[in-house]
Amino acid sequence: MLPLAIARLSLWLSPIIKLLPEKLAIKIYSSARTYFMQQLYKYKAPPVTINKYNIKILWGLAFRLPLMNSAGMFKNGEGYDLVANQGAGAYIGGTSTYNPREGNTRLGIHHPFISLAKSHISLNYLGLPNLGDIQLSKFTVNKQDGCPVGWSLMRSPDYTSGIAMEKLIESLWLYHDNPTIDFLEINESCPNLTSLKSDSIDNSLDTLENRLLYIGQNFLSKRKRHLPVILKLSNDLEQSLIPKILDVLFLTKFDGINLGNTSTNYAKVKLANLTQRKLFNYFVQNFGGGIGGNCLKKTSLNLCSIAVNYAKSNNPGYEFHVIRSGGVSSIEDIIESENAGISLNQWYTGYFENYIKHGDALYASIFNFYKEKNPY
Ligand SMILES: Cc1cc2nc3c(=O)[nH]c(=O)nc-3n(C[C@H](O)[C@H](O)[C@H](O)COP(=O)(O)O)c2cc1C
Structure with missing residues (x-):
């Protein structure tokens, strides 16, 4: 079955599914997502024409649009041809870890999602299912002009912190040595792993600072080719921490920051619809998640915006970019980002x-619609 038909059928059926007991509804959703993604990975999208905008050159790489997928969509490196044919401005695979991971199963539900x-x-x-960096770092594709390849990776929660960092450095070198990879994103923000919570950014800047310094000493300062590296943090980040974090990123020569990952600020979400609220509450009480x-x-x-302004007023002296992830869904969002000086979405x-x-015209529908005003 074509992925678009599956997606539309699921949307059509969702009011009925949501009336089922919460656990059953989440089980159906989670299985449907897995099935849909498998079909999407296999699907051969025809190339879609996107009107030419001013290609952005960031770190010497050409991005034909300021919009791309965020990490976690193509965990095992699937989908480059798909998004490149759909017209995306870039691709990112992962998030991967040094060791292969099955991901989470709880209450009999594999990879819970809703x-x-x-x-x-x-x-x-x-819970970060992936085939592991030894296999995934061999990733290769036929690249299209204007659609560079990024890879997201993180320290594995399956090792003690010292070993996890050593393995992360090993992984960074594996991707460094793969010329297909144009840039890397280090994920420091995944909410799906309780073992990371105690030393996550929210609780201890010192620990994050030490990890960043370690990456700086053991990888960033030793890179043998031009390979930009971005740090991805959570959208739950305290605004007041941004200057301190950016100072460390500048010191260690990170090339950008992505803000950011999913939130665990469940109290902030207000849902008027009773059925949706019940499902939401059931999910966060039984799984947590992002x-x-x-x-x-x-x-x-x-x-x-805070990160852009800080980087402007405290010029790091090299090319540093701010990337936005979280709630991006329309041309208005892209324009707001553009006006705020955000380089990529x-x-x-x-x-x-x-x-x-x-369908496959998703990038075109956003950018072609705006051709006349052509803000880029
Ligand atoms: C199903 C799912 C899996 C995700 N997996 C990852 C991941 O592996 N690594 C990561 O950095 N972010 C992951 N994310 C977070 C997204 O990349 C993104 O930062 C977040 O969802 C906010 O963007 P959005 O509002 O457009 O969804 C995942 C999100 C979802 C919904």
């Missing part, structure tokens, strides 16, 4: 919402 389409929210507790979607729109814009929840509406 999408609350009416509220434009997704919730996931996938929230993506519209509720992150303002947060990601604010955090990124990533979407996850918004990608699927637009895919259901526009």
Whole structure:
């Protein structure tokens, strides 16, 4: 079955599924997501024409649009041809870890996920399933002009912190030595792993600082080719920490920051619809996991704007970019980002919402519509 038909059928059936007991509804959603993604990976999208905008050159790489997928969509390196044919401005694979991981199963539900389409929210507790860096770092594709390849990786939660960092450095070198990879993103923000919570950014800047210094000493300062490296943090990041974090990123020569990942600020989400609220509450009480979607729109814009302004007034002396992820779903979001000086946008929840509406023309529908005003 074509992925678009599956996505539209799921949306059509979702009011009925949501009336089922919460656990059953989440089980159906999670299995449907897995099936849909398998079909999407296999699907051969025809090339879609996107009107030419001013290609952005960031770190010497050409991005034909300022919008691309965010990490976690193509965990095992699937989907480059798909998004490149759809017209994406870049591709990112991962997030991967040094060791292969099965991901989470809880209450008999494998890779728990739910999408609350009416509220434009997704919730996931996938737990970083991936085939591991030894295999994934051999990733190769036929690259299209203007669609560079990024890779997201993180320290594995399956090792003690010292070993996890050593393995992360090993992984960084594996991707460094693969010429297909144009840039790397280090994920420091995944909410799906309780073992990371105690030393996550929210609780201890010192620990994060030490990790960044370690990456700086053992990888960033020793790179043998031009390979930009970005740090991805959570949308739950305290605004007041941004200057301190950027100072460390400048010191260690990170090339950018992505703000950011899903949120675990469950109390902030207000859902008027009773059925959606019940499902949401059941999910966060039984799985936890991360929230993506519209509720992150303002947060990601604010955090990124603060980062842009700090980078402008404290010029690091080399090319440093701010990337926005969280609630991006429309041309208005892209324009707001552009006006705020944000270099690039990533979407996850918004990608699927637009895919259901526009199919393979999802990038074209956003950017071609704006051709006359041509803000880029
Ligand atoms: C199902 C799912 C899986 C995700 N997996 C990852 C991941 O592996 N690595 C990562 O950095 N972010 C991951 N994310 C977070 C997204 O990349 C993105 O930062 C977040 O969802 C906010 O963007 P959005 O509002 O467009 O969804 C995942 C999100 C979802 C919904």
